[in-house]
Amino acid sequence: MSVTATEADDDSGTGTQSLVVTPTAISVPEGATATYSVKLSRQPTANVTVTSTAGTGDADLTISAGASLTFTTANWNTAQNVTVAAAQDADTTNGSRTITVASAGLTSVSVTATEADDDGGTPGTHVDNPYAGATGYVNSDWSSKAAAEPGGSAVANISTGVWLDRIAAIAGSSSAKGLAAHLDAALQQDAANGSTPLTIQFVIYNLPNRDCSALASNGELKISENGLNRYKTEYIDPIAAIMGQSKYSQLRIVTIIEIDSLPNLITNTNIAACQEAQQSGAYVQGVQYALNKLHAIPNVYTYIDAAHHGWLGWDTNFGPAAQLFASTVRGTTAGFASVDGFITNTANYSSLTEPYFTINTTVGGQTVRQSRWVDWNFYVDELSYAQAFRQRLISEGFASNIGMLIDTSRNGWGGSARPSGPSTSTNVDTFVNESRVDRRIHAGNWCNQSGAGLGERPRANPATGLDAYVWIKPPGESDGSSSEIPNNEGKGFDRMCDPTYTGNARNGNNLTGALPNAPISGQWFSAQFRQLLANAYPPVN
Incomplete structure (x- = not known):
């Protein structure tokens, strides 16, 4: 179900008080939960209590948290979540229930909750949303490192992405499981799930001239050295052969296709390695080959990387990127x-939402788009960007049921530096800088960002058009080394680290904001993990 909820904000403090509820329709996976958010349209003069009451409909749908919320003169504009749970049942019906959100003297709002039933499918069938009603695979290689850190056990059982970032990663090593070993471990976890399906996530990440604009994540294959053919025969073919084995058919295997690749063809062809990727067609042909091989396996799901709002959010990049994705996929x-959806913010730090201003906010007669931070972008956060980009992709020919993923592993931005409300400044730059929860020096900074925190925990159907929030970048794994470190993985030294x-x-010729003493990309960075844990938002309990 896709319902658009329009927020009628009145942040100026004038006008009629009202409830702001987003979204007004949610899909709740059977045996799991989903949320909607509530806030007020203007500052109240006294505390306001808002209640959510489940009415007629499917009794398996209940409010498990947030049934009564209190808004004060300080937190009125901070969205609070109401959690709806769907009990596991034996029927095959997608029941629904109406929930009334109400407060004395205000017009109530109705939210329709619909159960996403998980009893109708059979193992190996291709479902619309692989995350709905499923549990996530826990990678013990990452989990053991997280659990060994102080307080890390609180998040060590969260599902994270497995990065196949070189040919050798397929077979694995004595210190890291290979593809088949991960899938075998997923089968064991799935067996303990009972009838609940299990989703396991792999990052397909080894194009020739990979990450052509960022040295820290350069790869082992070069276009000029038969890289595209090697990518097909030594990398994609073995991956598809393993994933296609019948014993894995009951797993929901999600593949994240080549992060940063196609977006580089939109913005960075002034760089020689990117120009070579464009002129040779290696990126487009490589992505097409991966989609052809992986889509042919019924229980494999493909999500193409769509960068983030601080990269493609400008109109000069937004439309051309959607058109490039469409022309690439039409060639499969x-x-x-062949595409189940797209993912944004992979391994990045862009905030999920900016609670204290929107792209429509004006300050002293100036739009926030005029601020140095927003810099005329059309988006200020990932959720608004992902939802808008999904609609643009559909207009380019993609199916209306494609879903978006957002990597929330490191975009929480909690801790003492997180603003508690909007700035009172009438200067647009000061207002944005004091109001934004994304505390990076510049939105173009991407490497081991100081002050970052864990973001929203993974969950299915969190918002309209979103298949899931996911942790594709395992927290604690470095983005790149702070200084040059020789290695045999093809990873260079990028000054942005x-x-x-x-x-x-x-990045506007600003400091990078990167943490010091970092190892090469993918290696464990204890100091970063500890900071992410300390600055988690929502906080880790």
Whole structure:
């Protein structure tokens, strides 16, 4: 079900008080939960109590948290969540129930909760949303490192992505499981689930000239050295052969296709390695080959990387990127059917939502788009960008049921530096800088960001058009080394990972905001994990 909820904000403090509820329709996976948020349209003069009451409908749908919320003169504009649970049952009906959100003297709002039943499918069938009604695979390689950190056991059982970032990662090593070993471990976890399906996530990440604009995540294959053919025969073919084995058919295998690749063809073709990727067609042909091989396996799901709002949010990038994705996918054997959805913010830090201003906020007669931070972008956070980009993709020919994922592993931005409300400044730059929860020096900064925190925990159907919030980047795994470290993984030294570097045009010639003493990308970075845990938002209990 897709319902658009329009927020009528009145942040100026004038006008009629009303309830702001988003979204007004939610899908709740059977045996799991989903949420909607509530806040007020203007500052009250006294505390306001808002209640959510379940009415007629499917009794398996109940309010498990947030049935009564209190808004004060300080937190009135901070959205609070109401959690709806769907009990596990034996029927095959997607029941629904109406929930009334009410407060004395205000017009009530109705929320329709619909159960996403999980009893109708059979193992190996391709469902619309692989995360709905499923549990997530816990990678013990990552989990053991997280649990060994102080307080880390609180998040060590969360599902994270497995990165197949070089050919050798397929077979694995003595210190890291390979693809088949992960899938075998997933089968064991699935067996303990009973009838509940299990989703396991892999990042497909080894194109020739990979990450052509960022040295820290460069790969082992080069276009000029037969890289595209090696990508197909030594990398994608073995992955597809393993994933396609019948013993894994009951698993829901999610693949994240080549992060940063196609977006680089939109913005960075002034860089020689990106220009070569564009002119040779290697990125497009590689992505098409991966989609053809992986989509052919019924229980494999494909999500293409769509960068983030601080990369493609400008109109000069937004439309051309959607068109490039569409033309690339049209060239696959199955066309648009070969793609289940897209993912944004992979391994990045862009805030999920900015609670204290929107792109429509004006300050002193100026739009926030004029601020140095927003810089005329059309989006200020990932959720608004992902939802808008999904609609643009559909207009380019993608199916209306494609789903979006947002990587929330490191975009929480909690801790003492997190603003508690909007700025009172009438200067647009000061207002944005004092109001934004994303505390990066510049939105173009991406490497081991100082002050970041764990974000929303993974869950299915969190918002309209979203299949899930996910942790694709395992928290604690470095983005790149702070100084040059020789290695045999093809990973270079990128100055954007150096905290002393004063930047380039892509980050407005600002300091990088990177943490010091970081190892090469993918290796464990204890100091970063501890900071992410301390600054988690929502906080880790």
